[in-house]
Amino acid sequence: MAAPFRISSLLSRPSSFARTSRQLQTTSIKRWAVSSSRPIAQSLANTETTSSTAHEALPPQAYKPPTAGLLSHLPRSWVPYAELIRLQSPAGTYYLFLPCLFSTLLAAPLTNPIVPPSTVLYTSGLFFTGALIMRGAGCTVNDLWDRNLDPHVARTRLRPIARGAISVNQAIPYLGVQLFAGLALLLQFPFACFYYATPSLLFVASYPLAKRVTNYPQAVLGLTFSWGAMLGPPALGIDLLSHTPALVSAACLYGSCVAWTVVYDMIYAYQDIKDDAKAGIKSIALAQEKNAKAFLSAVSALQVGLLAGAGIAVGAGPLYFVGVCGGATATLGYMIRKVNLKSVEDCAGWFRRGAWFTGGAISLGLFGEYLAQYLGLCEEDKEQGAKRT
Template identity: 80%
Template structure:
């Protein structure tokens, strides 16, 4: 589905991409692949995604299907809003909802799980705003010339303050997700604390005036922040699974039931 989103994006942007240095050599933009070739390829990607989705419980199909609308609409956002990255976040973060029915948890009847899913979804949206704003700074000069709307252009005057504020929102929502499920200190220290520390490091070190540096920190930031969050979640899972803190896992197990 990530690939399908890229294909949809390249189809919509085939007349914009040639005006941006970073995207001018994309296959459709440079004419290496025609629209007639790209659409069947998109169909194959979507069917491959469907094949994976059907391996999960049936409820996941109904939770996941609405995301197709967002996949289709995201590329249009840059034509009507300075914050297309927000729409990208809505799209990329949808798995925060799908993970719960995959575990047999009905979000519509389980309030703690619904709160956790909503907080996780919001946190992932905030994270998308952060890393994709850094990514967008690669194209800021070309976007201005081509008339492409961008969060980088909208927040150019106070970029790092904006990134710091959104980072605070991301970490706060991670805390909210954990609190709704009654997780233990491992989660708060490793996942929330790790996210806060790596985001601060990224924002402090990235040079938004350098295309090369923005590209490097886009990749590096995804790995270090994503790694901290994932490692914290894994360690919290192991603590719960092994019941290392005695009664710690009771609330989470109650949520699952």
């Protein structure tokens, strides 16, 4: 019991950097208050509830409780905790779930006998529940690390920890509950999944630090969000270490999903490019600002190439390459051509749509390949081809 107390004490204690930053921020707020004819005392009071950095803070903005959607129906005291796990923004959950779905559909034809659709559906349902839980845990970890940065970015300044609705000492036990829930769900899978899934926690904890040391934190996010690509085979009883085609296919799929994460999260990052530059936050959007669409196209080509490699490794049929690779190429190309990277609204819209635009195309292609294998259509094609030769 002593360890959580020490961790929370360290997280809640301001560092010397933060104390110096607060002094600098107080000076900037005084200047802002004078220029806007507001009482200095009121402006200083706002800074007491805001984490600080060495950069000039954004002017105070009032928080408005949700009046529509799921959160509007929750008790008022629950809303900050629902916001902390981004319950109102499900796109992140979809992006975490889709690699799990991809790997389940890709692995299903490798089982002997091929598992029925009911098993695929049940396994996918477990993965979706796990994605919902672990995405929330990742958001909690991210907001704990970023509590001194979020108040200085317009899009994140009203997050629960940043605005003071949830304290660090409240967020840590909440995180513990989420992790225990994730563990309980993980134990519903074959026990081998426990060993394959556990290493992903290292990436969950380290991603928020990546933006402090590299211009490409999206690559670290990709390593985190794509881990489900490795879990489909063991979830269906396939041992990756003894099944070389499944291992190679899963590795290619994992790499493809990492590349996809870089694409969609780079578009997402363009929402904050101005605030990131002011706050000193590293970002792929800043690093590739001059050749953004060329970079997106190159990474998308890598994604499609690795998808093709995943199919080749397991001997997939033509339906796979037309549906999966062709669908991914068409949707990614269209999105990159249409997205306006200078528009915050357009970037946000394409980030949300991209989950089921590109992800949906890949899923449909994989499901079509699975059904063809399950119904024996591919074997019929092979037999007819053999007779013709």
